[in-house]
Amino acid sequence: MTHHRKLDRRQFFTSAAAVGGGLTLGWQIPGGAIPGLAQTVVAREVGIWVVIHPDDVTTVRIARSEMGQGTLTGLAQLVAEELECDWSKVRAEYVAPEVNHANKRAWGDMSTGGSRGIRTSVDYVRKGGAAARMMLTEAAARQWGVPVGECAAANSVVTHRPSGRTLRYGHLAEAAAKLEVPKEVPLKDPKDWKIIGQGLKRIDTAERLDGSLTFAIDVKLPGMLNASIAQSPVFGGKLQSWDAAKALAMKGVRHVVKLDDQTIAVVADGWWQANQALKAMPIVWDEGAHAKADSAQIAAFVKTGLDAAEAGVSQKKGDVAAAFAGAAKKIEAVYGSQFLNHATMEPMNCTARYDADGKLEIWVPTQNGEAAHAAAAQAAGLSLDKVKVNKLHLGGGFGRRGQSDYVRQSVQIAMQIPGRPIKLIWSREEDMQHGFYRPITQCKLTGALDAQGNVTGLHMRIAGQSILAHLFPSRLTNGIDTLQFQGVNAEEFGYAGIPNLLVDHAMRNTHVPVGFWRGVNHNQNAVYMECFIDELALAAGKDPLEFRRGLLTQRPKHLAVLNVAAEKAGWGKPLPAGVHRGICQNYGFGSYCAAVAEVSVSAQGKLKIHRIVCAVDPGHAVNPDQIAAQTEGSFVYGLSALLISENTVKNGRIAEGNFDSYEVMRLEGMPKVETHVVPSGGFWGGIGEPTIAVAAPAVLNAIFAATGKRIRTLPLKHHDLRRA
Amino acid sequence: MIKLSVNGKTHQVDVDPETPLLWVIREQIGLTGTKYGCGVAACGSCTVHVDGVAQRSCSIPVGSVGQAKITTIEGLSRDASHPVQKAWLAHQVPQCGYCQSGQIMAAAALLKEKPKPTDADIDAAMTNICRCGTYQRVRAAIHTAAGNKA
Ligand code: FES
Ligand code: FES
DSSP states (O other): OOSOOOOOGGGGHHHHSOOSTTOOOTTSSGGGOSTTHHHHHHHTEETTTEEEOTTOOEEEEEOSOOSSSOHHHHHHHHHHHHHTOOGGGEEEEEOOHHHHHHTTTTTOOOBOOTTOTTTTTHHHHHHHHHHHHHHHHHHHHHHHTSOGGGEEEETTEEEETTTTEEEEHHHHHHHHHTSOOOSOOOOOOGGGOSSTTOOOOOTTOGGGTSSOOOOGGGOOOTTOEEEEEEEOSSTTOEEEEEOHHHHHTSTTEEEEEEEETTEEEEEESSHHHHHHHHHHSOEEEEOGGGTTOOHHHHHHHHHTTTTOSOOEEEEEESOHHHHHHTOSEEEEEEEEEOBBOOOOSSOOEEEEEEETTTEEEEEEOOSBHHHHHHHHHHHHTOOGGGEEEEEOOOSOOTTGGGOOHHHHHHHHHHHHSTTSOEEEEOOHHHHHHSOOBBOOEEEEEEEEEOTTSOEEEEEEEEEEOOHHHHHOGGGOBTTBOGGGGTTTSTTTOSOTTOSEEEEEEEEOOOSSOBOOOTTTTHHHHHHHHHHHHHHHHHHHTOOHHHHHHHHOTTOHHHHHHHHHHHHHHTTTSOOSTTOEEEEEEEEETTEEEEEEEEEEEOTTOOEEEEEEEEEEEOBSOSOHHHHHHHHHHHHHHHHHHHHTOOBOEETTEEOOOSTTTSOOOOGGGOOEEEEEEOOOSSSBOOOTTTTHHHHHHHHHHHHHHHHSOOOOBSOGGGSOOSOO | OEEEEETTEEEEEOSOTTSBHHHIIIIISOOTTSOOSOSSSSSOTTEEEETTEEEEGGGSBGGGOTTOEEEOGGGSOSSSOSHHHHHHHHTTOOSSOTTHHHHHHHHHHHHHHOSSOOHHHHHHHOOOOOTTOOHHHHHHHHHHHHTOOO
């Protein structure tokens, strides 16, 4: 990471000064306290990550995206720790993607997925803070004419220790900004951290309490029109004909625009008008090759992978066939999971304005500013420097907004209506039917036990759809999707003590688009593996916790979180009548997690999840309260998937249209979630996703304890939980 | 022209009476704190108060509102000082925040009707969807706002 590059600083404020038409971004300095920001800021930019204003207000630049996961606050904590600034004066602003591009990616990767927001930028953002502190301290030393070694910084103040003189950062910033950015930037020892590791309140909550935060869907621009789109309901289908006159005759409707072979839009003064007209407009689709596909066919196709001869191998150790042949007991089970839409609360949307002189500006909720920038430029046929990107906070992402389909579409519309900003909002139905779904898979597990109940062999065969094959075929390794094995690859898999092991995948791709869904393949892999481990424990006549402990001896960190969850949940201690426990563990996105669920099932088969205790070791914990919030939230997302959410395919299309048919957990269904953050230090793990994987298996294992029923296919709503 | 009282102000809007109140609030009146999430009364993102009662504005034709007094999130308090907003801050409820206007409006209406809600009351009244999964903190914050012991 280079910190001493000459920057085209004037470009910064393209994003910060934001949107015309009086829009101000909620997270900017309150009340627009700094008129003429663009002029004053340049002189007060200390390094590239920090801007310090005369009143000590400190703006930290953020390259990643805030979608609720608290990364804005976490990243600011990392910078502030090294900067030694007054935390109460810290604000944040996004770096605009085109500015990052113009400066050779000085702010690094902007992509916000894979729980990477913090863990892959910890070094360079902390160095950014530290460099700024060194520059401020140097500026103070020069002003006093003393050796810099006699000066120390804390709380936005530099003190000359021998004399006790002090200077505030706000006073020093202009002089500091003129100094060379240091190249050698040592970082603090973790034991000296004061801001990292604190459960500080988020710096961006106030604007989420009074409606003042402007999401992209809320952007208002002069002359703006609104658009609603229809894409071929059957994936892969094409537009055949449509009756534009019908739509154009409706009030407020201005244009009917064909985007490409699969997509048509109605553009109107108001969005509801556009959407009503779209619904009223007769459209004939050529439904293409998949018009008859349905869930049953897809399931049958995926199933062919379970025993297929050909499969991509992730782990192979010893000889599983021999282990099965010599087993005292051989256990086999088949599991499966469903397609799932992300269903972010804010539907897909993007606003674009194309000017006839060849300039484009977009306003977008994206998990990847650079990808949105590139997609917009490509759709317009412009070079990147002609495209300005205004990143706005996301109303949920969960992986969906790493894709830029909706960005491209808004540009395709805007290109046909030059000079006018076009806000494209997908209806919820469109959003539900054109997602990048969590892939459908099935899994056959075969285990061998010896006479003492030791696991001597395990074969995990995953069959089903590959995300990489759909989105990034170039990232396949010899035709293998290595991502398919999340949690069960050699690096992440906990049960390294099993002597004969085979983990492989028979790819079965369907016509349904798939993508990264919070937790990605850990979700279903953890259900398969952790429930099957319980099946093996049962067959071995062992307690599920003891059984796991025996298999995790080579994996001390996996074992440690498992023990914390068990201890905090009181594993083995008596429970109220009818309440039963289940346990599981998983390692992913660099963090170790384990959970114990407590459930009861009524005589009528009604499930109640009383409590889930979770232990998580992310190495270093930047903000424990945000980790708890992410654990709670991820459990709601993961339990929705376990219990009730499901996308099915009928006549080639997704059958569900809205939240009335795509059910998700509501407040009533949420168990008490207890999070124990146990950072063991020495590494930086992710947080947005890892915990999700342990919610479902813990509950399924508890349901087995409660009912004797082993549920192997999701969602649970299709199963009768009454005691057998 | 339709006359509408929103946050104590009277507005004249020139729209089709079938237009959902949600879109009039957002596009004609320009208050974007009230959100679109589903359009079919299934998610609660668009919750406003109609004469003090929580209602899903996506499913109310503006022509049917008449004299009723509408309150949106922007009109709940002047400076985020409503007990629900304060409790929301203290418990750090919002994640992405998109559903939170609706959650806060639903909670405020619940407390008006039942100043000391039980968990069962909260379960029954708080049916708004939050995909970020903030429910545990929503519940805790409602208890705090009510002055209930946790
Ligand atoms: S938008 Fe009104 S209930 Fe969902
Ligand atoms: S806070 Fe994101 S949907 Fe509720």
